[in-house]
Amino acid sequence: MRPSSPPTIAIVGGGIAGLAAAWELVKDADGGDHTPVEVHLLEAGDRVGGKLRSADFAGRRVDLAADAFLARRPEATALCHELGLTEDLVPVGASGASVWARGQLRRLPAGLNLGVPTRWLPLFRSGILSPGESLRAARDLVAPHRGDQTADDDRSVGAIVGERLGRPIVERLVDPLVGGINAGRVDDLSAAVTFPQLLAASRQSGSLMRRLAQPPAGADGLSPPEPGPLFWSLSGSTASLADSLAEALSRRGVTIHTGVSVRSVEPHPDGPSGAPQWELALQGTDGSEQETAGRPHDPPSLRADRVILAVPAGEAAVLVGPHAPEAAVLLDSIAYASVAVVTLSVPRRAIRAPLRGTGFLVPLASPIAGGPALITGCTYLARKWPHLAGADDELLRVSVGRSGDSRHRDLSDDELTASAFGELTELLDIRDVPLDSLVTRWDEAFPQYAVDHATSVGRIERAVAALGSVAVAGAAYGGVGIPACIGSGRAAARRMLDSLSLDSLSLSPGSGSPGSGASGSDASGDEPAPPELGK
Ligand SMILES: Cc1cc2nc3c(=O)[nH]c(=O)nc-3n(C[C@H](O)[C@H](O)[C@H](O)COP(=O)(O)OP(=O)(O)OC[C@H]3O[C@@H](n4cnc5c(N)ncnc54)[C@H](O)[C@@H]3O)c2cc1C
Structure with a gap:
């Protein structure tokens, strides 16, 4: 480790995952117990936020993509509290929604769990199904299902619900809701990733509807979620979360480069202290190699001790491809x-x-x-x-x-x-x-989470971890929602901080170098590869 300067961590991608990763690295800058780090965040676009974006429209500030974050998951609200935005949180102002079914807009019945009915009578009364289709669904309540508690295979959401409750429920309720959240089709979407409670319920005997009536666990995984609004936004727009985060990062010394695309990430054997590093080739998004972020003297490359790739899967595949080819193939296969x-x-x-x-x-x-x-x-x-x-x-x-x-x-x-x-x-x-x-x-x-997506993600993460000093984060892996992306970014940052702490303890001096996992990684193994140490 260079004795005179703190280790450098480069974050590629300034969407909410990359911003959250940066926050995790510097939030305790004034007295945390981890190694102080120098952080560079590199964003190809002319602004940070990625898919968090707003604009003035008809005299108001409106979100152009994500306009809400789920309250049940704690990551987004916790981040708002940490950033001092508690007073700016606004709860969703209306409840309920409708679906176009059987020729008219009909209110969604009470008791839905991500589109799956948990109470039969409101479903019947909603008119979304014909009486015969409602009766088909009622079989779930009266004909006990044996379940398969030993099955650990992933299945599609559509297959599980269709088998137990009938296709009309899949097509008129679950696909519009779960498919809508993911811009996908529930016949293709992994239950393990998009609706784990459904997969767990399908493995147990008895009624699927009754099992799903139990509220999903709260943040600790055990207790029921606290009552309160289902969704939050911020008074200045949901996208303003990214702006507030960027301001807080700048105040804590993070260098944010916009208009800078990372073209490659290559091992560099000779860091200033002789420690191996990564060299990131940068390009201004105007095509220039010299003028990055509109600052003529920015270097065309950046050396870093750790790299977090918070970019969509295809971009991550390009950047890790030369060093973790199996990860690149799996990343490329995410549609x-x-x-x-x-x-x-x-x-x-x-x-x-x-x-x-x-x-x-x-x-x-x-x-x-x-x-x-x-x-x-x-x-x-x-x-x-x-x-x-x-x-x-x-x-x-x-x-x-x-x-x-x-x-x-x-x-x-x-x-x-x-x-x-x-x-x-x-x-x-x-x-x-x-x-x-x-x-x-x-x-x-x-990103489309196909059946067995979680298995692929495990293999990708192991192959990337084997590089010793690279982590991936973002919507490609465990959920498209803002809270999931924040969680993913912060977890990647913690992995990098942990590996630096291990380095500073000199547990294994000189044992690894960036890129050395390229030949040594065994992405197909069941055990996570140990991080490489010794910078
Ligand atoms: C229309 C729409 C509506 C949505 N609604 C909601 C909602 O209501 N609630 C919710 O929770 N979620 C919603 N989402 C999902 C959520 O917004 C996204 O999943 C999340 O913002 C993705 O964050 P991310 O950081 O993983 O990726 P991104 O936001 O895609 O950020 C990745 C960043 O990496 C940059 N980048 C890529 N390659 C490079 C490179 N080589 N060098 C440098 N930078 C690079 C990109 O420019 C981008 O800014 C919605 C999404 C969309 C599109």
Whole structure:
């Protein structure tokens, strides 16, 4: 370890995972018990936040992608508290939502657990299923299922629910909800990653509906979650979390480079103290190699003792490929879905249908406006977040696109707005044109967690850990939600801090070097490879 300067940690990717990783590295800068570090965060875009983004629209600040974080998981709210944002947290302002089913918008019944009904009567009364389809679901309550407590295989969410409750529940409830969260299809999505409680319940005997009626465990994994709002945002927008985080990081000495893309990460044998390091080749996103972050004298490369890759899987594959080829193959095999968001300001008086709850979901291929629906859902933004309410309009946020449906990519912004608004007009009986509209495209934005994704992630993490001084983080691994990404970033940072602490104890001097895991990693082994020590 260089005696005179603290170790350098480079974080590639300034989305919420990368920002959270940086926070974990420096949050205790004023008196923590870990080795002080110098942190560089490198972001290809011209701003940090990645998929957290907002804009001024119709006189208000609106989120263009994530607009809420789940309260049940503690990571996002805990981070807000740490950043002093407690007073800025705003709870979701409406409850409930609807689904387009059997020719009309129908309220989702009480007692759903991620779309799976846990009470039969509200399901029956909702009208989302025909009486015969409801009776099919009721078999789960009266015909005991034997379960398979020894099975440890992952399965798709759609397969489990379809087998136990029937396909109509999959198509009209679970796919719109779980598929909607992940921009995927529940027939392909891993239950282990997207709905572990369902997988666990499916292995036990008895009714799936009754098992899922038990609330998921709280933060400690045991106790029920605390009562309170289901979702939070921040008064300045959900995206403002990234801005607040960036400010706090700068105050703690983190160097944030925007407009800088990392092109490669190569082992460098000769650090200033003779310790091996990684060399990151940087490129300004204007194509220059010299002018990074708009600062002409920034070096075209950066040396670091540790590297955290908080980028989408395809980018991570490129960066680790030369050193961990098996990880790169697995990373490359993670598919991504593209979506777009159309934000509309619509005169309130023109909307004839009642706007109940936070919005509605549209099941796959529902026939609307003369064809299979393009839209997958609509959020009544100012109902969900009352601070966004305007005097005369409603802000409607329409989502399009999912795995296997990228029709929106063939449409211009004007065509997409017209198509989405045409469908909305039919569903909400709108009698006027929008006052304003904004299309935001999120290409290749949602990682698809295929069945056995968790096994692949285990292999990726072991192969990367074998490099000794690299970690991966972000939505590609254990969940798309903001809390999961924060958790992933912070965990990666802690792994790097732990490895530096071990180094400083000189447990194994000179035993490893960046990149030495390239040939030695056994990503297919069952045991995690020990971190390489000795810098
Ligand atoms: C439309 C939409 C709606 C969503 N709604 C919600 C919601 O309501 N609630 C919720 O919890 N979640 C929501 N999500 C999901 C959530 O926003 C994302 O999963 C999360 O923000 C991803 O964070 P990340 O840091 O892993 O990745 P990203 O945000 O993708 O960040 C990765 C960053 O790495 C940068 N990068 C890539 N390659 C390089 C390179 N070579 N060098 C330097 N930088 C690089 C990119 O520019 C990017 O900024 C939504 C997502 C979308 C798209």
